[in-house]
Amino acid sequence: MASKKLLSLVAYLPFVVAGLGFPMAFGGRLADAGAELPVKAMAISEFRPGAGRLFGRLEFMGGLSLATPKGEMGAVSSIRLTDGGKRFISVMDTGHWATGAIERDAEGALSGISDYRIYDMLGRDGRPGDKRHMDAEGIALDEGHVYVSYEGDHRIDAYPRPGFETSTPVSTERPVLAAERLKNNGGMEALLKAPDDSALGGALFYVAERSYDTAGNFIAGVQSGPRKGNFTVERAAPYDVTDGVALDDGSFVLLERKFGLQAGIGMRIRRFMLDDVEPGALVKGDVVMEGVFPAQIDNMEGIDAYKAEDGSTRLIVVSDDNHNLLERNLMLEFKLMP
Incomplete structure (x- = not known):
């Protein structure tokens, strides 16, 4: 069984080598922070070959496999x-910001990434930090701030918006749960901001990865509010x-993954109701979709x-290649069906 799953992992290699042709060699320090980087994109037209477009309650709208010349992405x-x-x-767990523009073809499908730039994240001392202190995992936005949750040194830092790329945090808060309950490599993975008119009153909330x-x-927590x-x-x-995101209909979705020789490779999206979130509650959700290899998934x-122009809710899902030749940087788009 394990040998079959190993073959499944190795099967990703042709996509990387033949499809992109870029080496993965980024060492973690940028020679020219903020410089525009070229991004090579390979279109993905089918989520799972021969399986149509509908997967659970999602319709696949297209995707990309992405890489930069020296593996910076x-x-x-x-x-x-x-x-x-x-x-x-976006944030990287190596302590970097990445920003860019999403390009589309004449039919509106994903076609590429432009104006792609990477910056060192600055710690509270004004300097880039090591992974132990700058293991960025979650990100949330409001009009004036970019909030980032970190593992290891469990905290949520608020950066000014605009200007976050080159700024130090303007404030830091600790998780409502004592940090010792959170695993160093399994802490505040998903950081979400509830809508102001929701039951959580615009509060930040998090869900742990493996705590x-x-x-x-x-383990999860609401940082403020009622x-x-x-x-x-x-x-x-x-x-x-x-990861996760709060929607404007009073629900939130969580992205989940399995990735290993024993469990195999898979992604799942579940949907929950914000009204169910309160101190002491166990929140249960519904599966929106699940995809396993050989679908176009990775880590x-x-x-x-x-919100798309047709009024539908679209989900953008991305992967982490871990700067590993056997993995890919994917960007996939789905339409949430009514």
């Missing part, structure tokens, strides 16, 4: 769309949480949503 942990889905801000309560469910406190999210193994890490 990678290690993406979370993504947030801006300008109506035309641009994005569980005694019943084996994900429902400040800890709650848990039901875990359905072998998946763990990697899926980031998700965000935007």
Whole structure:
């Protein structure tokens, strides 16, 4: 069984070598921070070959496999769309920002990334930090700030917006749950901001990746507002949480992944109701979709949503290649069906 899953992992190699042709060699320090980097894109027209376009409650709208010349793109942990889905801000677990514009073809499908730039994230001392202190995992936005959650040194830093790329944090807050309950490599993976008119009153809230309560469910917390406190999210193994986003209909979705020889490769999206979130609650959700190899998936890490011109809710999902030749940087787009 393990040998079959090893073959499944190795099967990704032709996509990288033949499809992109860029080496993966980024060492973690930028020679020219903020310089525009060329991005090579290979279009993905089918999520799973021969399986149509509908997967659960999502319709696949297209995707891209992406790379930069020296492997600078990678290690993406979370993504947030801006300008109506035309641009994005992302964070890497190597302690970097990445920004860019999303290009589309005449039919509106994803076609490429332009104006792609990477910056060192600055710590509270004004300097780039090592992975132990700058392991960025989640990102959330409001009009004046970019909020980033970190593992290891468990905290949420607020950066000014605009100007976050070259600024130090303007404030730092600790998770409502004592940090010792969060694993160093399994802490605040998903950082979300609830709508102002929701039950959480615009508060930031998080869900841990691999920090569980005694019943084996994900630890989570609301940082402020009328429902400040800890709650848990039901875990359905072998998946763990990697990102999430609050929608404008009173729900939120979590992206989950499995990635390994034993569990195989898979992504799952579940939907929950914000009204169910309150101190002490166990929140249960519904599966929106699940995809496993040989679908076009990898180490899926980031998700965000935007409203398309037709009024539909679109989800953008991205992967983290870990700067590894056997993995890919994917950007996939789905339409959430009514």
